Structures are given as C-alpha cells and as structure tokens.
Amino acid sequence: MSRFYVGSEIGQLRKVLLHRPELSLRRLTPSNCEDLLFDDVLRVEEAGKEHDIFAQTLRENGVEVFLLHEVLAETLSSPEAKNWVLDRQISEYRFGPTLSVEVRSYLNGMNNVELASHLIGGITVAELNSECPSPVLQVMRETDFIVDPIPNHLFTRDTSCWIYGGVSVNPMAKPARKRETVHLRAIYKFHPLFKDADFEVYFGDEDRNFELSTLEGGDVLVIGKGAVLIGMSERTTPQGVELLARNLFKTGQANKVIALQLPKARSCMHLDTVMTHMDYDCFTVYPDIMRDDIPAWELTPGKAAGEICYTRIKDSFIKAIARTLEVPELRLIHTGGDAFEAEREQWNDANNVLTVRPGVVIGYERNVYTIKKMEAAGITVLPIPGEDLGRGRGGARCMSCPLERDDI
Numbered sequence: 568m569s570r571f572y573v574g575s576e577i578g579q580l581r582k583v584l585l586h587r588p589e590l591s592l593r594r595l596t597p598s599n600c601e602d603l604l605f606d607d608v609l610r611v612e613e614a615g616k617e618h619d620i621f622a623q624t625l626r627e628n629g630v631e632v633f634l635l636h637e638v639l640a641e642t643l644s645s646p647e648a649k650n651w652v653l654d655r656q657i658s659e660y661r662f663g664p665t666l667s668v669e670v671r672s673y674l675n676g677m678n679n680v681e682l683a684s685h686l687i688g689g690i691t692v693a694e695l696n697s698e699c700p701s702p703v704l705q706v707m708r709e710t711d712f713i714v715d716p717i718p719n720h721l722f723t724r725d726t727s728c729w730i731y732g733g734v735s736v737n738p739m740a741k742p743a744r745k746r747e748t749v750h751l752r753a754i755y756k757f758h759p760l761f762k763d764a765d766f767e768v769y770f771g772d773e774d775r776n777f778e779l780s781t782l783e784g785g786d787v788l789v790i791g792k793g794a795v796l797i798g799m800s801e802r803t804t805p806q807g808v809e810l811l812a813r814n815l816f817k818t819g820q821a822n823k824v825i826a827l828q829l830p831k832a833r834s835c836m837h838l839d840t841v842m843t844h845m846d847y848d849c850f851t852v853y854p855d856i857m858r859d860d861i862p863a864w865e866l867t868p869g870k871a872a873g874e875i876c877y878t879r880i881k882d883s884f885i886k887a888i889a890r891t892l893e894v895p896e897l898r899l900i901h902t903g904g905d906a907f908e909a910e911r912e913q914w915n916d917a918n919n920v921l922t923v924r925p926g927v928v929i930g931y932e933r934n935v936y937t938i939k940k941m942e943a944a945g946i947t948v949l950p951i952p953g954e955d956l957g958r959g960r961g962g963a964r965c966m967s968c969p970l971e972r973d974d975i
C-alpha cells in the first residue's frame with residue numbers, strides 16, 4: 568500500500584501532486600483574469616512546456632510525480648465518486664432546478680478524461696448548446712460560462728496540504744477557488760491510491776459553509792520535529808488555524824503550531840510567498856515583511872481533550888523556530904538585490920522555492936539576484952523557466968503538493 572506522510576519541508580521529497588496547465592488557462596482573458604486571481608493572460612503552450620521542465624526536474628531528483636487531471640479522471644471512473652462530485656459541483660442552488668439537470672446530463676455523457684477537463688476548465692453556453700428553457704440560460708451569451716473554469720488548480724499546494732500523517736482539505740478563502748476542494752476531497756476518498764491508505768483527515772472534509780474558517784496550504788510550512796508554522800495571511804484566518812491545530816493535536820500528529828500574523832495583501836497572499844525552508848537552519852525570507860517583530864503565537868496541546876494553550880512569543884518568531892528546530896540560530900537568505908530588485912523578485916516568487924532535499928531547491932531562473940545569494944550561502948538552485956507559468960503569481964513551492972517527504 569502507498570504511504571502518504573510529509574515529515575518536513577526539506578527532507579527528501581518522494582511523491583508530489585502537480586497540475587499541468589490546460590483548458591482552464593485557455594479561457595483566461597483580460598476581462599476575467601482578475602476575478603480568477605491571475606494578473607495576466609498567459610501563453611498556455613509555453614506554460615505547459617515550462618511545467619514539463621518542472622516535472623522533469625523533480626523526476627530527475629527522485630520524486631514520483633502525479634498529475635491532478637489524471638488522478639481526477641481516474642477517480643471519476645468510479646460511478647460512486649462521479650455522483651459524489653457532480654452532486655456537489657452541479658447543484659440546484661448554483662444552476663436552478665432546470666439547468667442543473669441539463670448540465671448534469673451533458674457532463675454524464677462525457678468520458679472521464681473529458682469530464683475532468685470540463686470540471687476544471689468549465690463549460691460555456693456555446694458548448695452546452697442546449698434548448699433547455701431555463702431562465703438562467705435565456706439571459707446568457709454564447710461565451711458566458713455556465714460552469715466557471717478553476718485555473719488555480721495549478722497551485723496544488725493550496726487546496727490540500729499534507730502535514731505529517733494526514734491531510735487538510737482546505738476551505739479556500741476566495742470564491743474563485745472554493746470548488747477546487749471538492750476535487751481533492753473526492754480524490755482522497757475514492758481514488759485507489761488513497762482509498763485504503765492509512766492517514767488522518769484533519770480539516771475541511773465536510774459539506775458545510777466554513778464561514779470565516781479559511782485555510783490555504785501556501786500558509787502552512789511543516790518545519791519538522793512535530794511542529795507546523797502557519798501564516799495568518801490574506802487567506803488563512805485564526806479560526807482556520809485553531810480548527811486545524813485542534814485536530815493536529817487530537818490525532819497526536821503535531822505538538823506545536825507557530826502562528827504568524829501577516830499583512831493582508833496580494834503581494835504576500837500566503838506565507839510561502841515571503842518565506843520558505845531550504846536547509847536545516849536556512850530559510851529564504853522577504854525582509855520587508857518578515858521582520859523580527861511580527862506578532863507570533865505558539866499553540867500547544869492543553870491538558871483537557873481538545874484544549875489548546877496559546878502563548879504570545881516574546882522574543883521573535885525567528886528565535887522560536889530556531890528553538891523548535893534545535894539549531895543555534897537561523898540563517899536567513901534575503902530576497903536578492905537592492906530594494907527595487909528585491910520587490911520585483913519577491914513578486915515573481917523568488918522566495919517560493921521548492922526544496923527537494925536539504926539544501927537543494929527548485930526556483931524560477933529569472934530571479935537572478937536571489938539565486939546568487941542562495942548559492943553564496945551554499946544552497947544548490949535547480950533553475951526552471953517561468954515566463955508564462957509565473958503569471959498566476961506562484962512558483963515551484965505553490966505549484967506542488969507533497970504527498971510523501973522524509974522527516975528531518
């Protein structure tokens with residue numbers, strides 16, 4: 568049986584889930600891209616080639632790569648899984664009773680690969696090509712989406728995140744990303760790889776409105792030694808952190824959460840856009856945001872079941888991480904260049920590198936100033952192109968969801 572376990576941020580990476588750019592990105596236009604959380608439209612063929620280089624770099628470094636579109640299509644080959652997904656994605660409350668029947672029968676007519684493509688890539692009025700009398704349809708144009716595309720599936724890091732022996736299937740903060748979670752829940756519930764595997768599901772696996780309890784994997788760093796570092800950012804709320812922490816402690820999978828307060832801004836929408844872990848004692852940070860004095864708390868299990876103890880960290884979160892990792896102090900590699908270069912490179916995900924084993928990271932080759940500093944500190948950077956891929960505001964770390972990684 569396959570093993571799913573993520574013991575750290577930097578131990579040898581063994582299995583990872585990626586998503587190759589596809590139909591949903593072809594549907595990005597200047598008029599819809601902002602709502603879909605992209606800053607620009609991109610050349611999808613080029614982005615696909617860049618992504619292939621990313622996947623190949625991982626394979627050459629001993630990592631088994633799973634692709635979301637394939638895994639979702641395989642999941643949908645079970646009639647039970649297909650119904651489960653369609654019940655949630657094509658509800659009467661989204662489409663009205665008449666159109667929901669029509670859309671569902673249209674999707675039911677597809678094979679699993681096409682179905683996965685359209686669940687992710689969306690359906691336009693022209694594609695549905697229906698005479699259905701639904702009032703919803705009457706007021707729409709040919710190019711309008713009946714089912715919206717979900718292009719941010721590209722960032723597999725955020726929708727679900729593995730933490731030690733379990734996974735959180737995350738209630739996403741932005742409406743454009745909420746439907747992604749249904750796909751990940753289905754994969755972990757029904758896909759043969761996961762169905763009989765032994766792991767915990769900490770949070771998010773419920774049909775409910777999570778209200779203010781949102782959490783995204785880009786904010787979660789599994790720093791090792793039973794600890795988890797979480798950013799309370801534009802996307803992750805304290806409520807989400809508490810609910811996750813309660814189950815991490817209840818299942819005994821973690822014994823400490825360090826929670827950091829981050830600004831609520833797009834440039835640092837997730838913790839991993841301003842800080843990632845590269846070697847035992849070494850992190851890359853964007854110093855403008857990751858200042859020593861940002862408010863931080865330590866959450867630990869209380870005595871009573873379900874109780875959490877909160878301690879405000881008095882010195883600094885950097886020191887708290889060093890203590891947790893049992894190293895004398897952290898080496899911090901700042902985003903490269905002068906203030907202008909650093910801001911430009913942070914925006915282009917210079918800090919969002921993916922560590923494949925201690926001291927070896929994958930990052931966008933364009934971030935030359937930051938790479939230079941990392942290399943001077945003894946980090947090996949495996950460069951990948953990201954001229955098109957990077958336009959969704961995500962680098963190697965957030966385009967990957969580790970499924971198996973060694974402890975440190």
Ligand SMILES: NC(=[NH2+])NCCC[C@H](N)C(=O)O
Pocket residue numbers: 603604605719722724725744784785786836837839840919959960961962964965
């Ligand atoms: N972990 C991350 N840094 N994820 C980046 C996600 C980018 C994506 N366009 C969004 O806005 O949601």
